[in-house]
Amino acid sequence: MKNNYLKSGPIFLAFLCMGFGDVVGPLTSQLQSEYELSNVLAGLVTFMGFIMFGLLSVPMGLYQDRKGKKRVLLLGMLAALVGLVLPILGNFSSFGLLLGSLLLLGTGATLLQVAGNPIMRDVSPEGKYSRNLSFGQFIKAIGSLSGALIPLLAAKYWGLDWKLLFPIYSGILLVAAIYLYVVTIEEKKDDSASPASFGSVLALLKNPYVFFMVLAIFLYVGSEVSMSAKLPNYLSEKFSYDIKELGLWGTLFFFIALMTGRFLGGVILNWMSPSRFLKITTLLSLIGIAGLYIATSSIMGFAAIFLIGLGFANIFPLVFSIAIDAMPERSNEISGLMVTAIIGGAIVPVIFGAVADVFSLMGGFVVTLVCIGYIFGLSFYKRK
Template structure:
């Protein structure tokens, strides 16, 4: 079948809203500077944004097996909308209010990930799921990019700061939920004799293939969040950038390269098989991280950041789609497990921060490096499904 853009449109818009959850990365360096937090404590900003992935993903994967993916998408948008409105209503009165907002925003992002990744298969032509998922991640990268770009523009042209993100995001999420509510999507039924359950999820996790791929998602997301949170600190550490005025350029450039890489990935996957592309993109990621250590000028540093973003861009959709394509009849359980693994975005940055506090910032970058090395090894290892 051909792409039905009326039906796929709200799904792509849902991916844009997913990206809003990544605002915790750019906010980390800003809040760390403002509140004089240690690297370890600053990691709790991302922790609040990602903890719900670990708590809700599997239960919501089972819930959507009964209620449907579109239903869960709508619930996710509503949760995100409440989270975005909360600090606006409370006039950003306290840091606790902001953390509660990020927790709800993370809840919304969790539900959008659980439902959005598999529902993309329902609106994709045969054999084009990986391509469309990469394009969906490209759209998500636009949402992620906005978390760094909009505060920079607001400060330069309007004398405002990161608070401007909340009303803008709220309006876009409201539009998305109305659009999704109106459009009818025909969801593919799983060809299984029994519905998904906690038992079936645990049994699936005993499959070596699924376990190693879920671990890859855990490590990748942790590496990506670590990068988005610590690249401003890298520019300050290596090139004396002012972290409040110029530091966000590191995160902005990273998300820009992610966006470009995901667009290119959607094109490349028209002619390159996903498994081969995964090897190529992980090698590029490792090259980019290694080059951070050798950068002697800010230009070299930004080139390194750009290479990292290009390499990182398609790892998540490739691992996700390769796994679901291998076992499409268990897409809801796999989606729940893989979105649970996004909790790596809460755990790995804490490890990164602890390593930085004990050693130095540059030693800390070995943490995301090791995460990507694992995925590279996995891409070369032919795991038999048992």
């Protein structure tokens, strides 16, 4: 089976739209500076963007087991589109409306993650799921990168700000939804497997292997969101960067490294096993985080940030695809559990913020060090 680019095209476009949900990370430092928020309150901004992952992922995983992944993808695009259009219609006059918008955007991102990751297996050649999922995450990283890049360009060249993201994202989502609607996708299903249910999901979660992998997603996503939200503060505190003018370069550089790493991951996984690559990439992440502490110049700081991004780049698709490939007959339930774990993006940054408020910002980065350290240890775990 070769790649069918007509059918895989809208799936890769859906991954681009997934990245739009990560805009809450770059927005956090901007809102924290503008409204003089504490680290804990700033963490609540990301909470709005990620809370629906915890509430909807399993129910939508069960729904798509009966109704199909393509339908869930379309529903996700519609929810995100509504969320992006509402502030435009309201002229961004209400902060409450903006929070509601981020909640709907997070809802759309949730549905796209639930359906997008397993449906990639349906359009991938045999044995190339991990590769295509890493490349899909590379496309997602482009969407994530735009949340930091577009506001910088808008401020420098057009005298505009982050609000420009909303009409741009809306237009792309509309095109993606139309493209997906007109394409026919044959979804694979194991007829010998019993239908998914809350009981089967809970039974899977009792499996130590599945539980450890789900926890890995929880900790990884929380670490990634913490990095995208707090790297501008790191540059400001350690190297006196102005957050509004230069701080977003920390997040932008991080997302560039993510995007680069995911592209390279799609190439490396043609000849390296996912389990071995997971060991290497988590070790690289730990070295990068340690580099934040020993950096004595902004050049060293940016080098550490880039190393973190390269290391982080493939952790999510590797953990996800390894778990799915281990139990493909339960892909919908595992997908629901994995995407539920993305709620780590709402919880871990709050823990990071609490530690930073009590100790220091650099103390907060210990939280991410512990999270990635767990995944590094898990990479040596042998499933029985």
